[in-house]
Amino acid sequence: MSIDIEDIQKYIFDPNKPKQCKSYKLLLKIAKNENISFISPNFLQYFFGSQIINRDFENELWDKPPNYESLNAFEKLNLFKDNLSLDELKEFINNLDLNFDKFKKYTFLDRFFTIDKTYENEYKMVPKKTNPLYFNMLNSEYEEVEVRREKLCFKVSNDDVEEYFKKLIVDNIYKNDISYNGGLQFSSDKYLKNIIFFSLKYYDLLFSNVKKSSILVTLLENKNDFFKKYNDVSSSKNIKPLFLKKIEDVDLLLNVLQGDLKEEKQKEIEREDISSLDSIHIKNFYSIKNLKVDKLKDKKEIYLVGENGDGKTLFLQALAIAMKGSERDGQESFRKIKNEYSLSLEDSNKNIYNGLDLEYKNLFAYGANRNNNCQMIEDESGFLTLFDSKLDLKNPLKWLQKVDYKENRGDETLLSVDAAKKLLKTLLNSDVEIEISPEDVIFKEKGSIVSFEQLSAGYKAVITIIADLLVRLSENQPYVKEINDFKGIVLIDEIELHLHPKWKYNFVKKIRDIFPNIQFIMTTHSPTVLLGASKEAVFYKIYKEDGEVHISNQIPNEGYTNNTLISSPLFDMDTVKSRHYENAISSDDYVYEKIHQVVSKKIKNDIYIDEDKILAFIEEELEKND
Incomplete structure (x- = not known):
């Protein structure tokens, strides 16, 4: 069936009109199934551009034009080349430690990193810090380079970008010895799968006689080039387009798609009896030699008080390992001593957690470096910021934009946009106004418009931790209809971090009001935080004697x-x-x-x-x- 260009609206992903894009449903269907995904170099350029065009990049430029901020990535890279040289641009890019975590977050895109192993045997020839970026960032001036990045391995010749992309697709889907002129045939039955293409300029794949329904994501500005080939080729009819109004919209597209994929799986999650922590026994865990705590199951507000270096963080790390296990990235040092320490935690349902057999799914932990939103490496587990300072929490702006998009799409959501704004305003104890659009989230504070990054550290800390917790709780407990029904255990190291003294006094009360059924275990050395503790709170003083961590008896606040x-x-x-x-x-x-x-x-x-x-x-x- 040909596509009538007059009926193009149902193929356009417009963040302001989410209900009109019918081809998104096809993309979701394909992404749920076994598929193959390909990303063109032009899309790679967009994904990695922000990592390359950083502060160091801009400091190297000695002759910026007045319109520098409005230049696109290609123009900025060419400006660097003109200011300095092509070789210096290559050297700058090759010295960057680019990460692929943005792709790994999207499970259906992760296949891109495993499909091409043509040059797998040439790993030794590959420079360790060579990046696969400059071949797609520098117009047509490419040099031969071999790239190794974990399982990603491909060869870039001095052909143009489209030829490279064409070769990548042909090598992995089609017989290598078949010419393009005669049409492409699949090389084996295992490639008779749905395919997701992300391509801005290369449409020869429409001649490829794709057997199963597939989708091509491209820009709306290229619609004429697309339709010129699409409606002239009968073999292309199994490929449907999804047009982006601008390349930046791919962020929201992938964010919404990944969320919808998760929600499909979450529908299978049944309501469960979520317990609280009751007793703790830690032995030989570094400077914690033998420590016991009990009678916690009815306590929702637990404070661990002590000075820096007295063992508060170590105590939380022991809890996380016992309830989640040590066989995870970011905990290598704990795996080395796991045969030496002994952890035994019992919950209110009499389940025992020792870091080996049983996992507590609804435990979330926030380390002292939890608000670092510049690493681009998201903590997928929900507790590893307690161990690794390089990890970020979930992006609160993407959460707000996703809430806005899903509401406009007519989806049932836990929080409406207005409710989300009201929740944040209550937490911030401020008249700050929040405006959400597909392009950005802006804040109005005392009449001034500011970006998220321009907010105070305290504002950002509050918004980030609440958004992260809401997203994770929603994913784990999709059957919950009201926020105050969420249950689980939350560990927070240095609860006072970045907070103004007045916020330190009432922040815990506010999060307890929002999540009354969650058991919070928090460390602090801030007296102001304890002044705001509720009557139901209990305290433990952690201290060191002769290098060994000790803990006091439970000190109730009641009375x-x-x-x-x-x-x-x-x-x-x-x-x-x-x-x-x-x-x-x-x-x-x-x-x-x-x-x-x-x-x-x-x-x-x-x-x-x-x-x-x-x-x-x-x-x-x-x-x-x-």
């Missing part, structure tokens, strides 16, 4: 008023003062010391003072330091 908590051993003001005697005291400790002095004075003058008044004094002092 404490803030005046007694503030003078409890958890705060240990004498210790805080002595440790910082020779150094400038931190702003957090300074605020706490002022609060301590004010509250102590109020208590001394009025022995019948109630907790509400104490809280009011604390709020007043925090406001003074806002």
Whole structure:
């Protein structure tokens, strides 16, 4: 069946009109099945462009034109070549440590890295830091280079880009000795699969007599070139187009597609009885020699208090390994000693977790470097930021754009766009306005428009961790219809990280209000955080003696008023003062010391003072330091 160009709307992926793109349904169907995927060099250029055109790249340029920011990637690369030289551009690209994690995230694209092994035996000839980028970034000036990147191995000749792409496809799908003029035939039955092509300029594949329904993703601006070949070739009818209005839309397309693929699998997930952690026994785990904690199953707000270096992070890492296992990337050092340590955690359902046999699926952990959104390496597991500082959480902007897109498409969602905005505004305790579009997410703060990166570290920290947790909980518990019904265990190292003192005081209360059925286990050395703890909270003090980590008995908050908590051993003001005697005291400790002095004075003058008044004094002092 030919495609009428007048009926082109149903083939256009328009983020502002998600219901019109009918061919997206075909793409989803193909992506769910066994398929082969190919990405043209032009799309590679887009995916890797942001890694190449970085700050160092721009610092090398000595003659930027006034319109530099509006130039596309090709134009910026040519500008580099004109400012310096082609050889220096190649050297710059080859010295980059490009990562392919963006592709690995999309499971159906990952096949691209395993299909071409023509030059597998020539690995030794390949320079270690050669990247497969400059052949598709520098117009027609290519040199022969061999590339090795894990299982990705292909050879680039000085032919043009389209010829390279053509060769890659032919070598992997068709008989190598068949000419293009006679039409292409599949080399074996194993290649009679659905195919997903990402190509901007090369449409000869329409002559390939593809046997199963396939899809070609290209740009709308190339529609005339596409239709010129498509409607003249009877063998092309099994290939349907999906047109992007601009190449940047491929980000949203893949983000939505990957989400829809996950949701298809999640439909099979049945409701389960999700337990909480009840007891902990850790032996010979580095400086933790023998540590026991129990009676936790009814506790939803658990604080581990101690100074830096006292073992708080190590304690959380032991919990994560026990409940998730040590056979994962990022935990090599723990695998080496796994025969020496002993972990035994029991949940409220009497299940035992020792890092070997049973996995607790609904545990999520956030390390102290959790908000680093520049590495482009996403933590797919949901707990490895506790071990690896190079990993990122899920991108909160993509989450917001996906919520917006799915709502416009008419899908049922856990959160509406308005509800998501309201949730974030409540957490931020601010009148910040959020505007979402397919192109961007912008924030309006006190009348000024700012990007996500321009927000304060505290704003970004709050938005990122909540978005990440919501995405992961939704994936694991798709049957949940209300956010407050989510269950699980969340470990957060240094809960106060990047937060303003006032936020430190009430942030935990706000996330507890959102997720009342989740068990939070948090480390802190911030007195301000503990001042905001609920009556249901319990505390443990972690400390070191003679190099060995110890933990106190459970210290309940129930029955404490803030005046007694503030003078409890958890705060240990004498210790805080002595440790910082020779150094400038931190702003957090300074605020706490002022609060301590004010509250102590109020208590001394009025022995019948109630907790509400104490809280009011604390709020007043925090406001003074806002």
